[in-house]
Amino acid sequence: MPVPGHQPPPFFKRGLPLSAKLTIYLALSLALLVADLRLRYLDTLRQGVAILTYPLQIAAATPAEFVRNTGNYFSGLVGLQRENERLSANQLVAAQELLRLEQLKAENSQLRGLLDMRARVKVNSIAAEILFTARDPFSHRVILDKGTSQGVGPGLAVVDAEGVIGQVTRVFPLHSEVTLLSDKEQAIPVVVARSGLRAVMFGTGTGLMELRFLAANADVQLGDQILTSGLDGVFVPGLPVATVVRADRDSGESFGRIICKPIGGVAKSGSVLVLGRAEPLPERPAAENASPERSAAGRIGRKQSEPESQP
Template sequence: MALESLDRSPPPFFRVGFAPLTKLIFFGALSVVLMFGDKQLQFTKPIRAGLATLVLPIQWLVLQPGQALSSVSKHFESLNDAQQKLKQAQSQVLLQSLRAQQVEQLQLENQNLRQLMGLQSSVATPSQVAEVLFDVPDPYNQRIVIDKGQLKDVALGSPVVDTGGVVGQVTRVYPLSAEVTLLTDRDQSIPVLNSRTGARNIASGDILGGIPQIELKFVPAGADVKEGDLLTTSGIDGVYPAGLQVARISHIERRVDISFARIHAKPLADMKGRHVLILQPIGAQAATKGKTP
């Protein structure tokens, strides 16, 4: 077979059609025409609207997992934020409550100090205000410690009172503090006067029903004593000035087989108060006046 008779054209599978440059120019011109026509005629707007309508459910489905995660995250964030705000609110409420309690305590202390200052001005005996530091931790004794001592001229045996009445007596003195034995202590005694009858007695500390009180000693069973009678200091011991309120009769027990009545009285002073007034003993005042030329 002669070579000239062979078909040298490429088979249809390898035919490439138009040249690439021709295709580029054609499609470029077509794009420009379409863009210009769409800008002027808006003929692709219905097509885009239809495609957007068809794609909308797919977009909604695709966005649901992200929105669900975002909702869960916001829920936990809002819950955490609410818990933090609740804790802050509770802390503020507790702080306000503490401040209110402190304000109330300060008002009570201020009122007590004003009353003590008024009592100090009305009492002719030299005196000074002291603050109670703490109660002596002794279950068998009723004592407190105050913040005035020898450096403030606190004398041994000085009476201690508050706005209600007699609190006790200074039994130990240190340089910066002093120890006060309360009226309700078993070893503490004080001469008292019944303001209604004028009868004098000796009262000592005692406990009635677990409550510290004072008891009148050696009172005859037939004596004229009634519940509610006011007991004041008689002033005959050379320690307490006369006329200070001590206690009020709260319980009387008379028995036929016993010659003496058992009489208890409740102290009028606040044994748990914060401030007290220290008086100079009457004997020390007399000694000071005796030395005055």
């Protein structure tokens, strides 16, 4: 207990000097560090402090993380847009190449079919391309890129890789006009491949063809293939023409109605063959070479028409 009126010495009033306090604290810190290094007694305390300060760390790092994530999002969005544009352009180029390859494949198949057709018909032929369809809506005609300059003549048969499509009706120096078999003014002598029945096929003007003047009980069935008979001297015999798709038979009618679908067609290919004739057509007989009966009749008619001479 302090004595009243007694003052403590200056040493106890001031305490330890700062250098002494620093030395003590450093020594204590080193001792604690060495003890923790050897005994690991502060691990539990350290883990507890880390748990308690973790929310504070998250709260402190959230603004910076938000800014960094926002920047990454927008930069990634721009990169994805550029990548999408690049992939779309590559896809467009690939689609164009694929379409071109498909067209080349189809054209190659058509040309192979034409080569097979040329080898099968055994006649001279001229390869041609279909330029466009004639403008007349009431007729089925197409225009070829070959004319008299290339040896195309009127009346020649025109085929594609599948079968007959028509006949040359008009010829010009550099192009020609082909009337399709489906035209209502076109007719072709044919034969039914299965039964050997001969007939004449006419166009209907609607894209189909009709076998006319056949008896109602004629041996024609659905799916029968119709071939050229070659009786006209224009179309080579044995060329595919059409397939029977409908056969209407009425017992009360003398003739049946048999509808066929053309095998070849301009919608299937753009390349065709203009076939020459297997044998030249015989020349038309001249008036001098007519039969004696007709010549005599002609002479008699001329004599009767001549005035009698005066004696």
